[in-house]
Amino acid sequence: MNFVMPDFYPAAAEIFVAGMSLLLLVIELFAGKKKGFGFVVTLIALAGAAVITYTTADGQVSVTFSNLYISDLFGSFLKLLVYVAVAVMLVYSRDYLRVRGLDKTEYYLLVIYATLGMMVMISANHFLTIYLGLELLSLSLYTLVALDRDSSRATEAAMKYFVLGALASGLLLYGMSMVYGATGSLEISAVAQALAHGVVNKTVLVFGLVFLVSGLAFKLGVVPFHMWVPDVYHGAPTAMTLFVASAPKLAAFAMAIRLLVNGLFELAGDWQQMLMIMAVLSIALGNLAAIAQTNIKRMLAYSGISHMGFMLLGLTTGVVAGDRQFALNAYSSAMFYAVSYVVMSLASFGMVLLLSRAGFEAEKLEDFKGLNQRSPWFAALMMMVMLSMAGVPFFVGFFAKFSVLQAVVAAGYVWLAVLAVFFSLIGAFYYLRVVKLMYFDKPTDHAPITASLDMRVLLSANGLAVAALGLAPQALMSLCAFTLLRSL
């Protein structure tokens, strides 16, 4: 085998972020008792990575490191979104972590490594690269969830997350080995080629596919692999919940596209059926179980399950009876759904962080009672986010649901669309309950909201983005379609 000198240029952003993590390690050793540098260095790392990703995104598809790694517009766009999501998360979490003594340098290091893992996952062109990125992300997240080591609840959540996550990684690896056995390659484009030539053992392949899809479903947190989601969201410190519930969803979406669409597109007929079952179950169970919750983090966890199910609906309708003309529309609707979910998720957990303070976690639904009397502005923002999640027209959540349903109907699955709308209507109940608590109930908690200025500004911008993207969704939608078009 000939060794070719790799081209580092397409992976410049990853190399930069890895270098910044080493720099942060060194700074920590020699900074002594000084604080606050972790936050700054991490933001610099994200900003630098954004600049590099933006300048290296030239619309070309380039592979490097012996085809392990791919750089395309789809990846660059998702990476930029990941940087923004992580940066927003850092600002929201800063005060929360400081008053709890969790703003250690290790926190920022783990955030950088998790971000690096997401970047590797997004840019993977090989099953092993996907796995490598996924493990870097997951191991960092397990540790982050357990960072508050004196909290038995957080430790329990981290333990569950770790055990179930390790199982999911095992399933994924097993599936990958089956696909390797059937096609003779782990490289995504080579797998696609081998499938197109059509001389593979279909039984082994589909067997592997089942495991791949299971592992993927675990990471996305859809029924029946959703058990960890409510427990982890509930048990983890809210800042970590915010992280788990935001940027990694984008990386998981990228993983789904790379594995299923770029790699195993020939098998679309098989995996679409599996995804469809999981999507319907997720939408149903997520929305029904969320009604029974009294803890807002748990409620948002079940709501996240239903949202991920909705997102999967978009992936199930790309190929109808061998016809691929719907693919771009369906996958870009799913991508738009994933992006808008991350925006809403950041805003909703940001609001929980806003109301929390030293020694008090605003994680009960009751804590939102009478928010309108305490702060009309933030109550209005929270209302917008909740209405958007419920899918009320002219917020971003409406257009996300609308475009997915459009793709589903275009593919001829009217019953599926009806089912999704039916359960979304049931789901509207628990979102509206939050609005009712904020506007029509007396507050039980009278403490003034003491958040720093940057958090207030950013949270306002985030809430307004939910409305603005709803008023003008076209730009983001066409961006999703445009970036996907190049990598399909």
Next chain:
Amino acid sequence: MLENYFPVLMFVLVGVGFGFVPMIAGWLLGPSKPDPEKLSPYECGFEAFEDARMKFDVRYYLIAIIFILFDLEIAFLFPWAAVLGEFAGNESLRFFGFFEMLVFLGILILGYIWVWKKGALDWE
């Protein structure tokens, strides 16, 4: 064909002999004054038979995990050293291969300094 496997046979015989000869020699030649402590199985200083869920010093865990990290580094160095010689004709690849490993070692050394400064190597 079969004689090609002769070294393997020799290896097996020497290996078995290396294990058994000292044991048998000790049993035949050594003085035998048993007491209960001597007859009990020895397992790294721990009690051999007890509840598996026992307390042990968490510092063992830290040392073990650091050991594994730096031990695996060697596993990467061996194939690298073997392959680097094959690049003899190609200067640019040789430099690339050499500095690639230096980067890898640099990251590890940074980790080592970090571990040291953090005090993970101090027993007390």
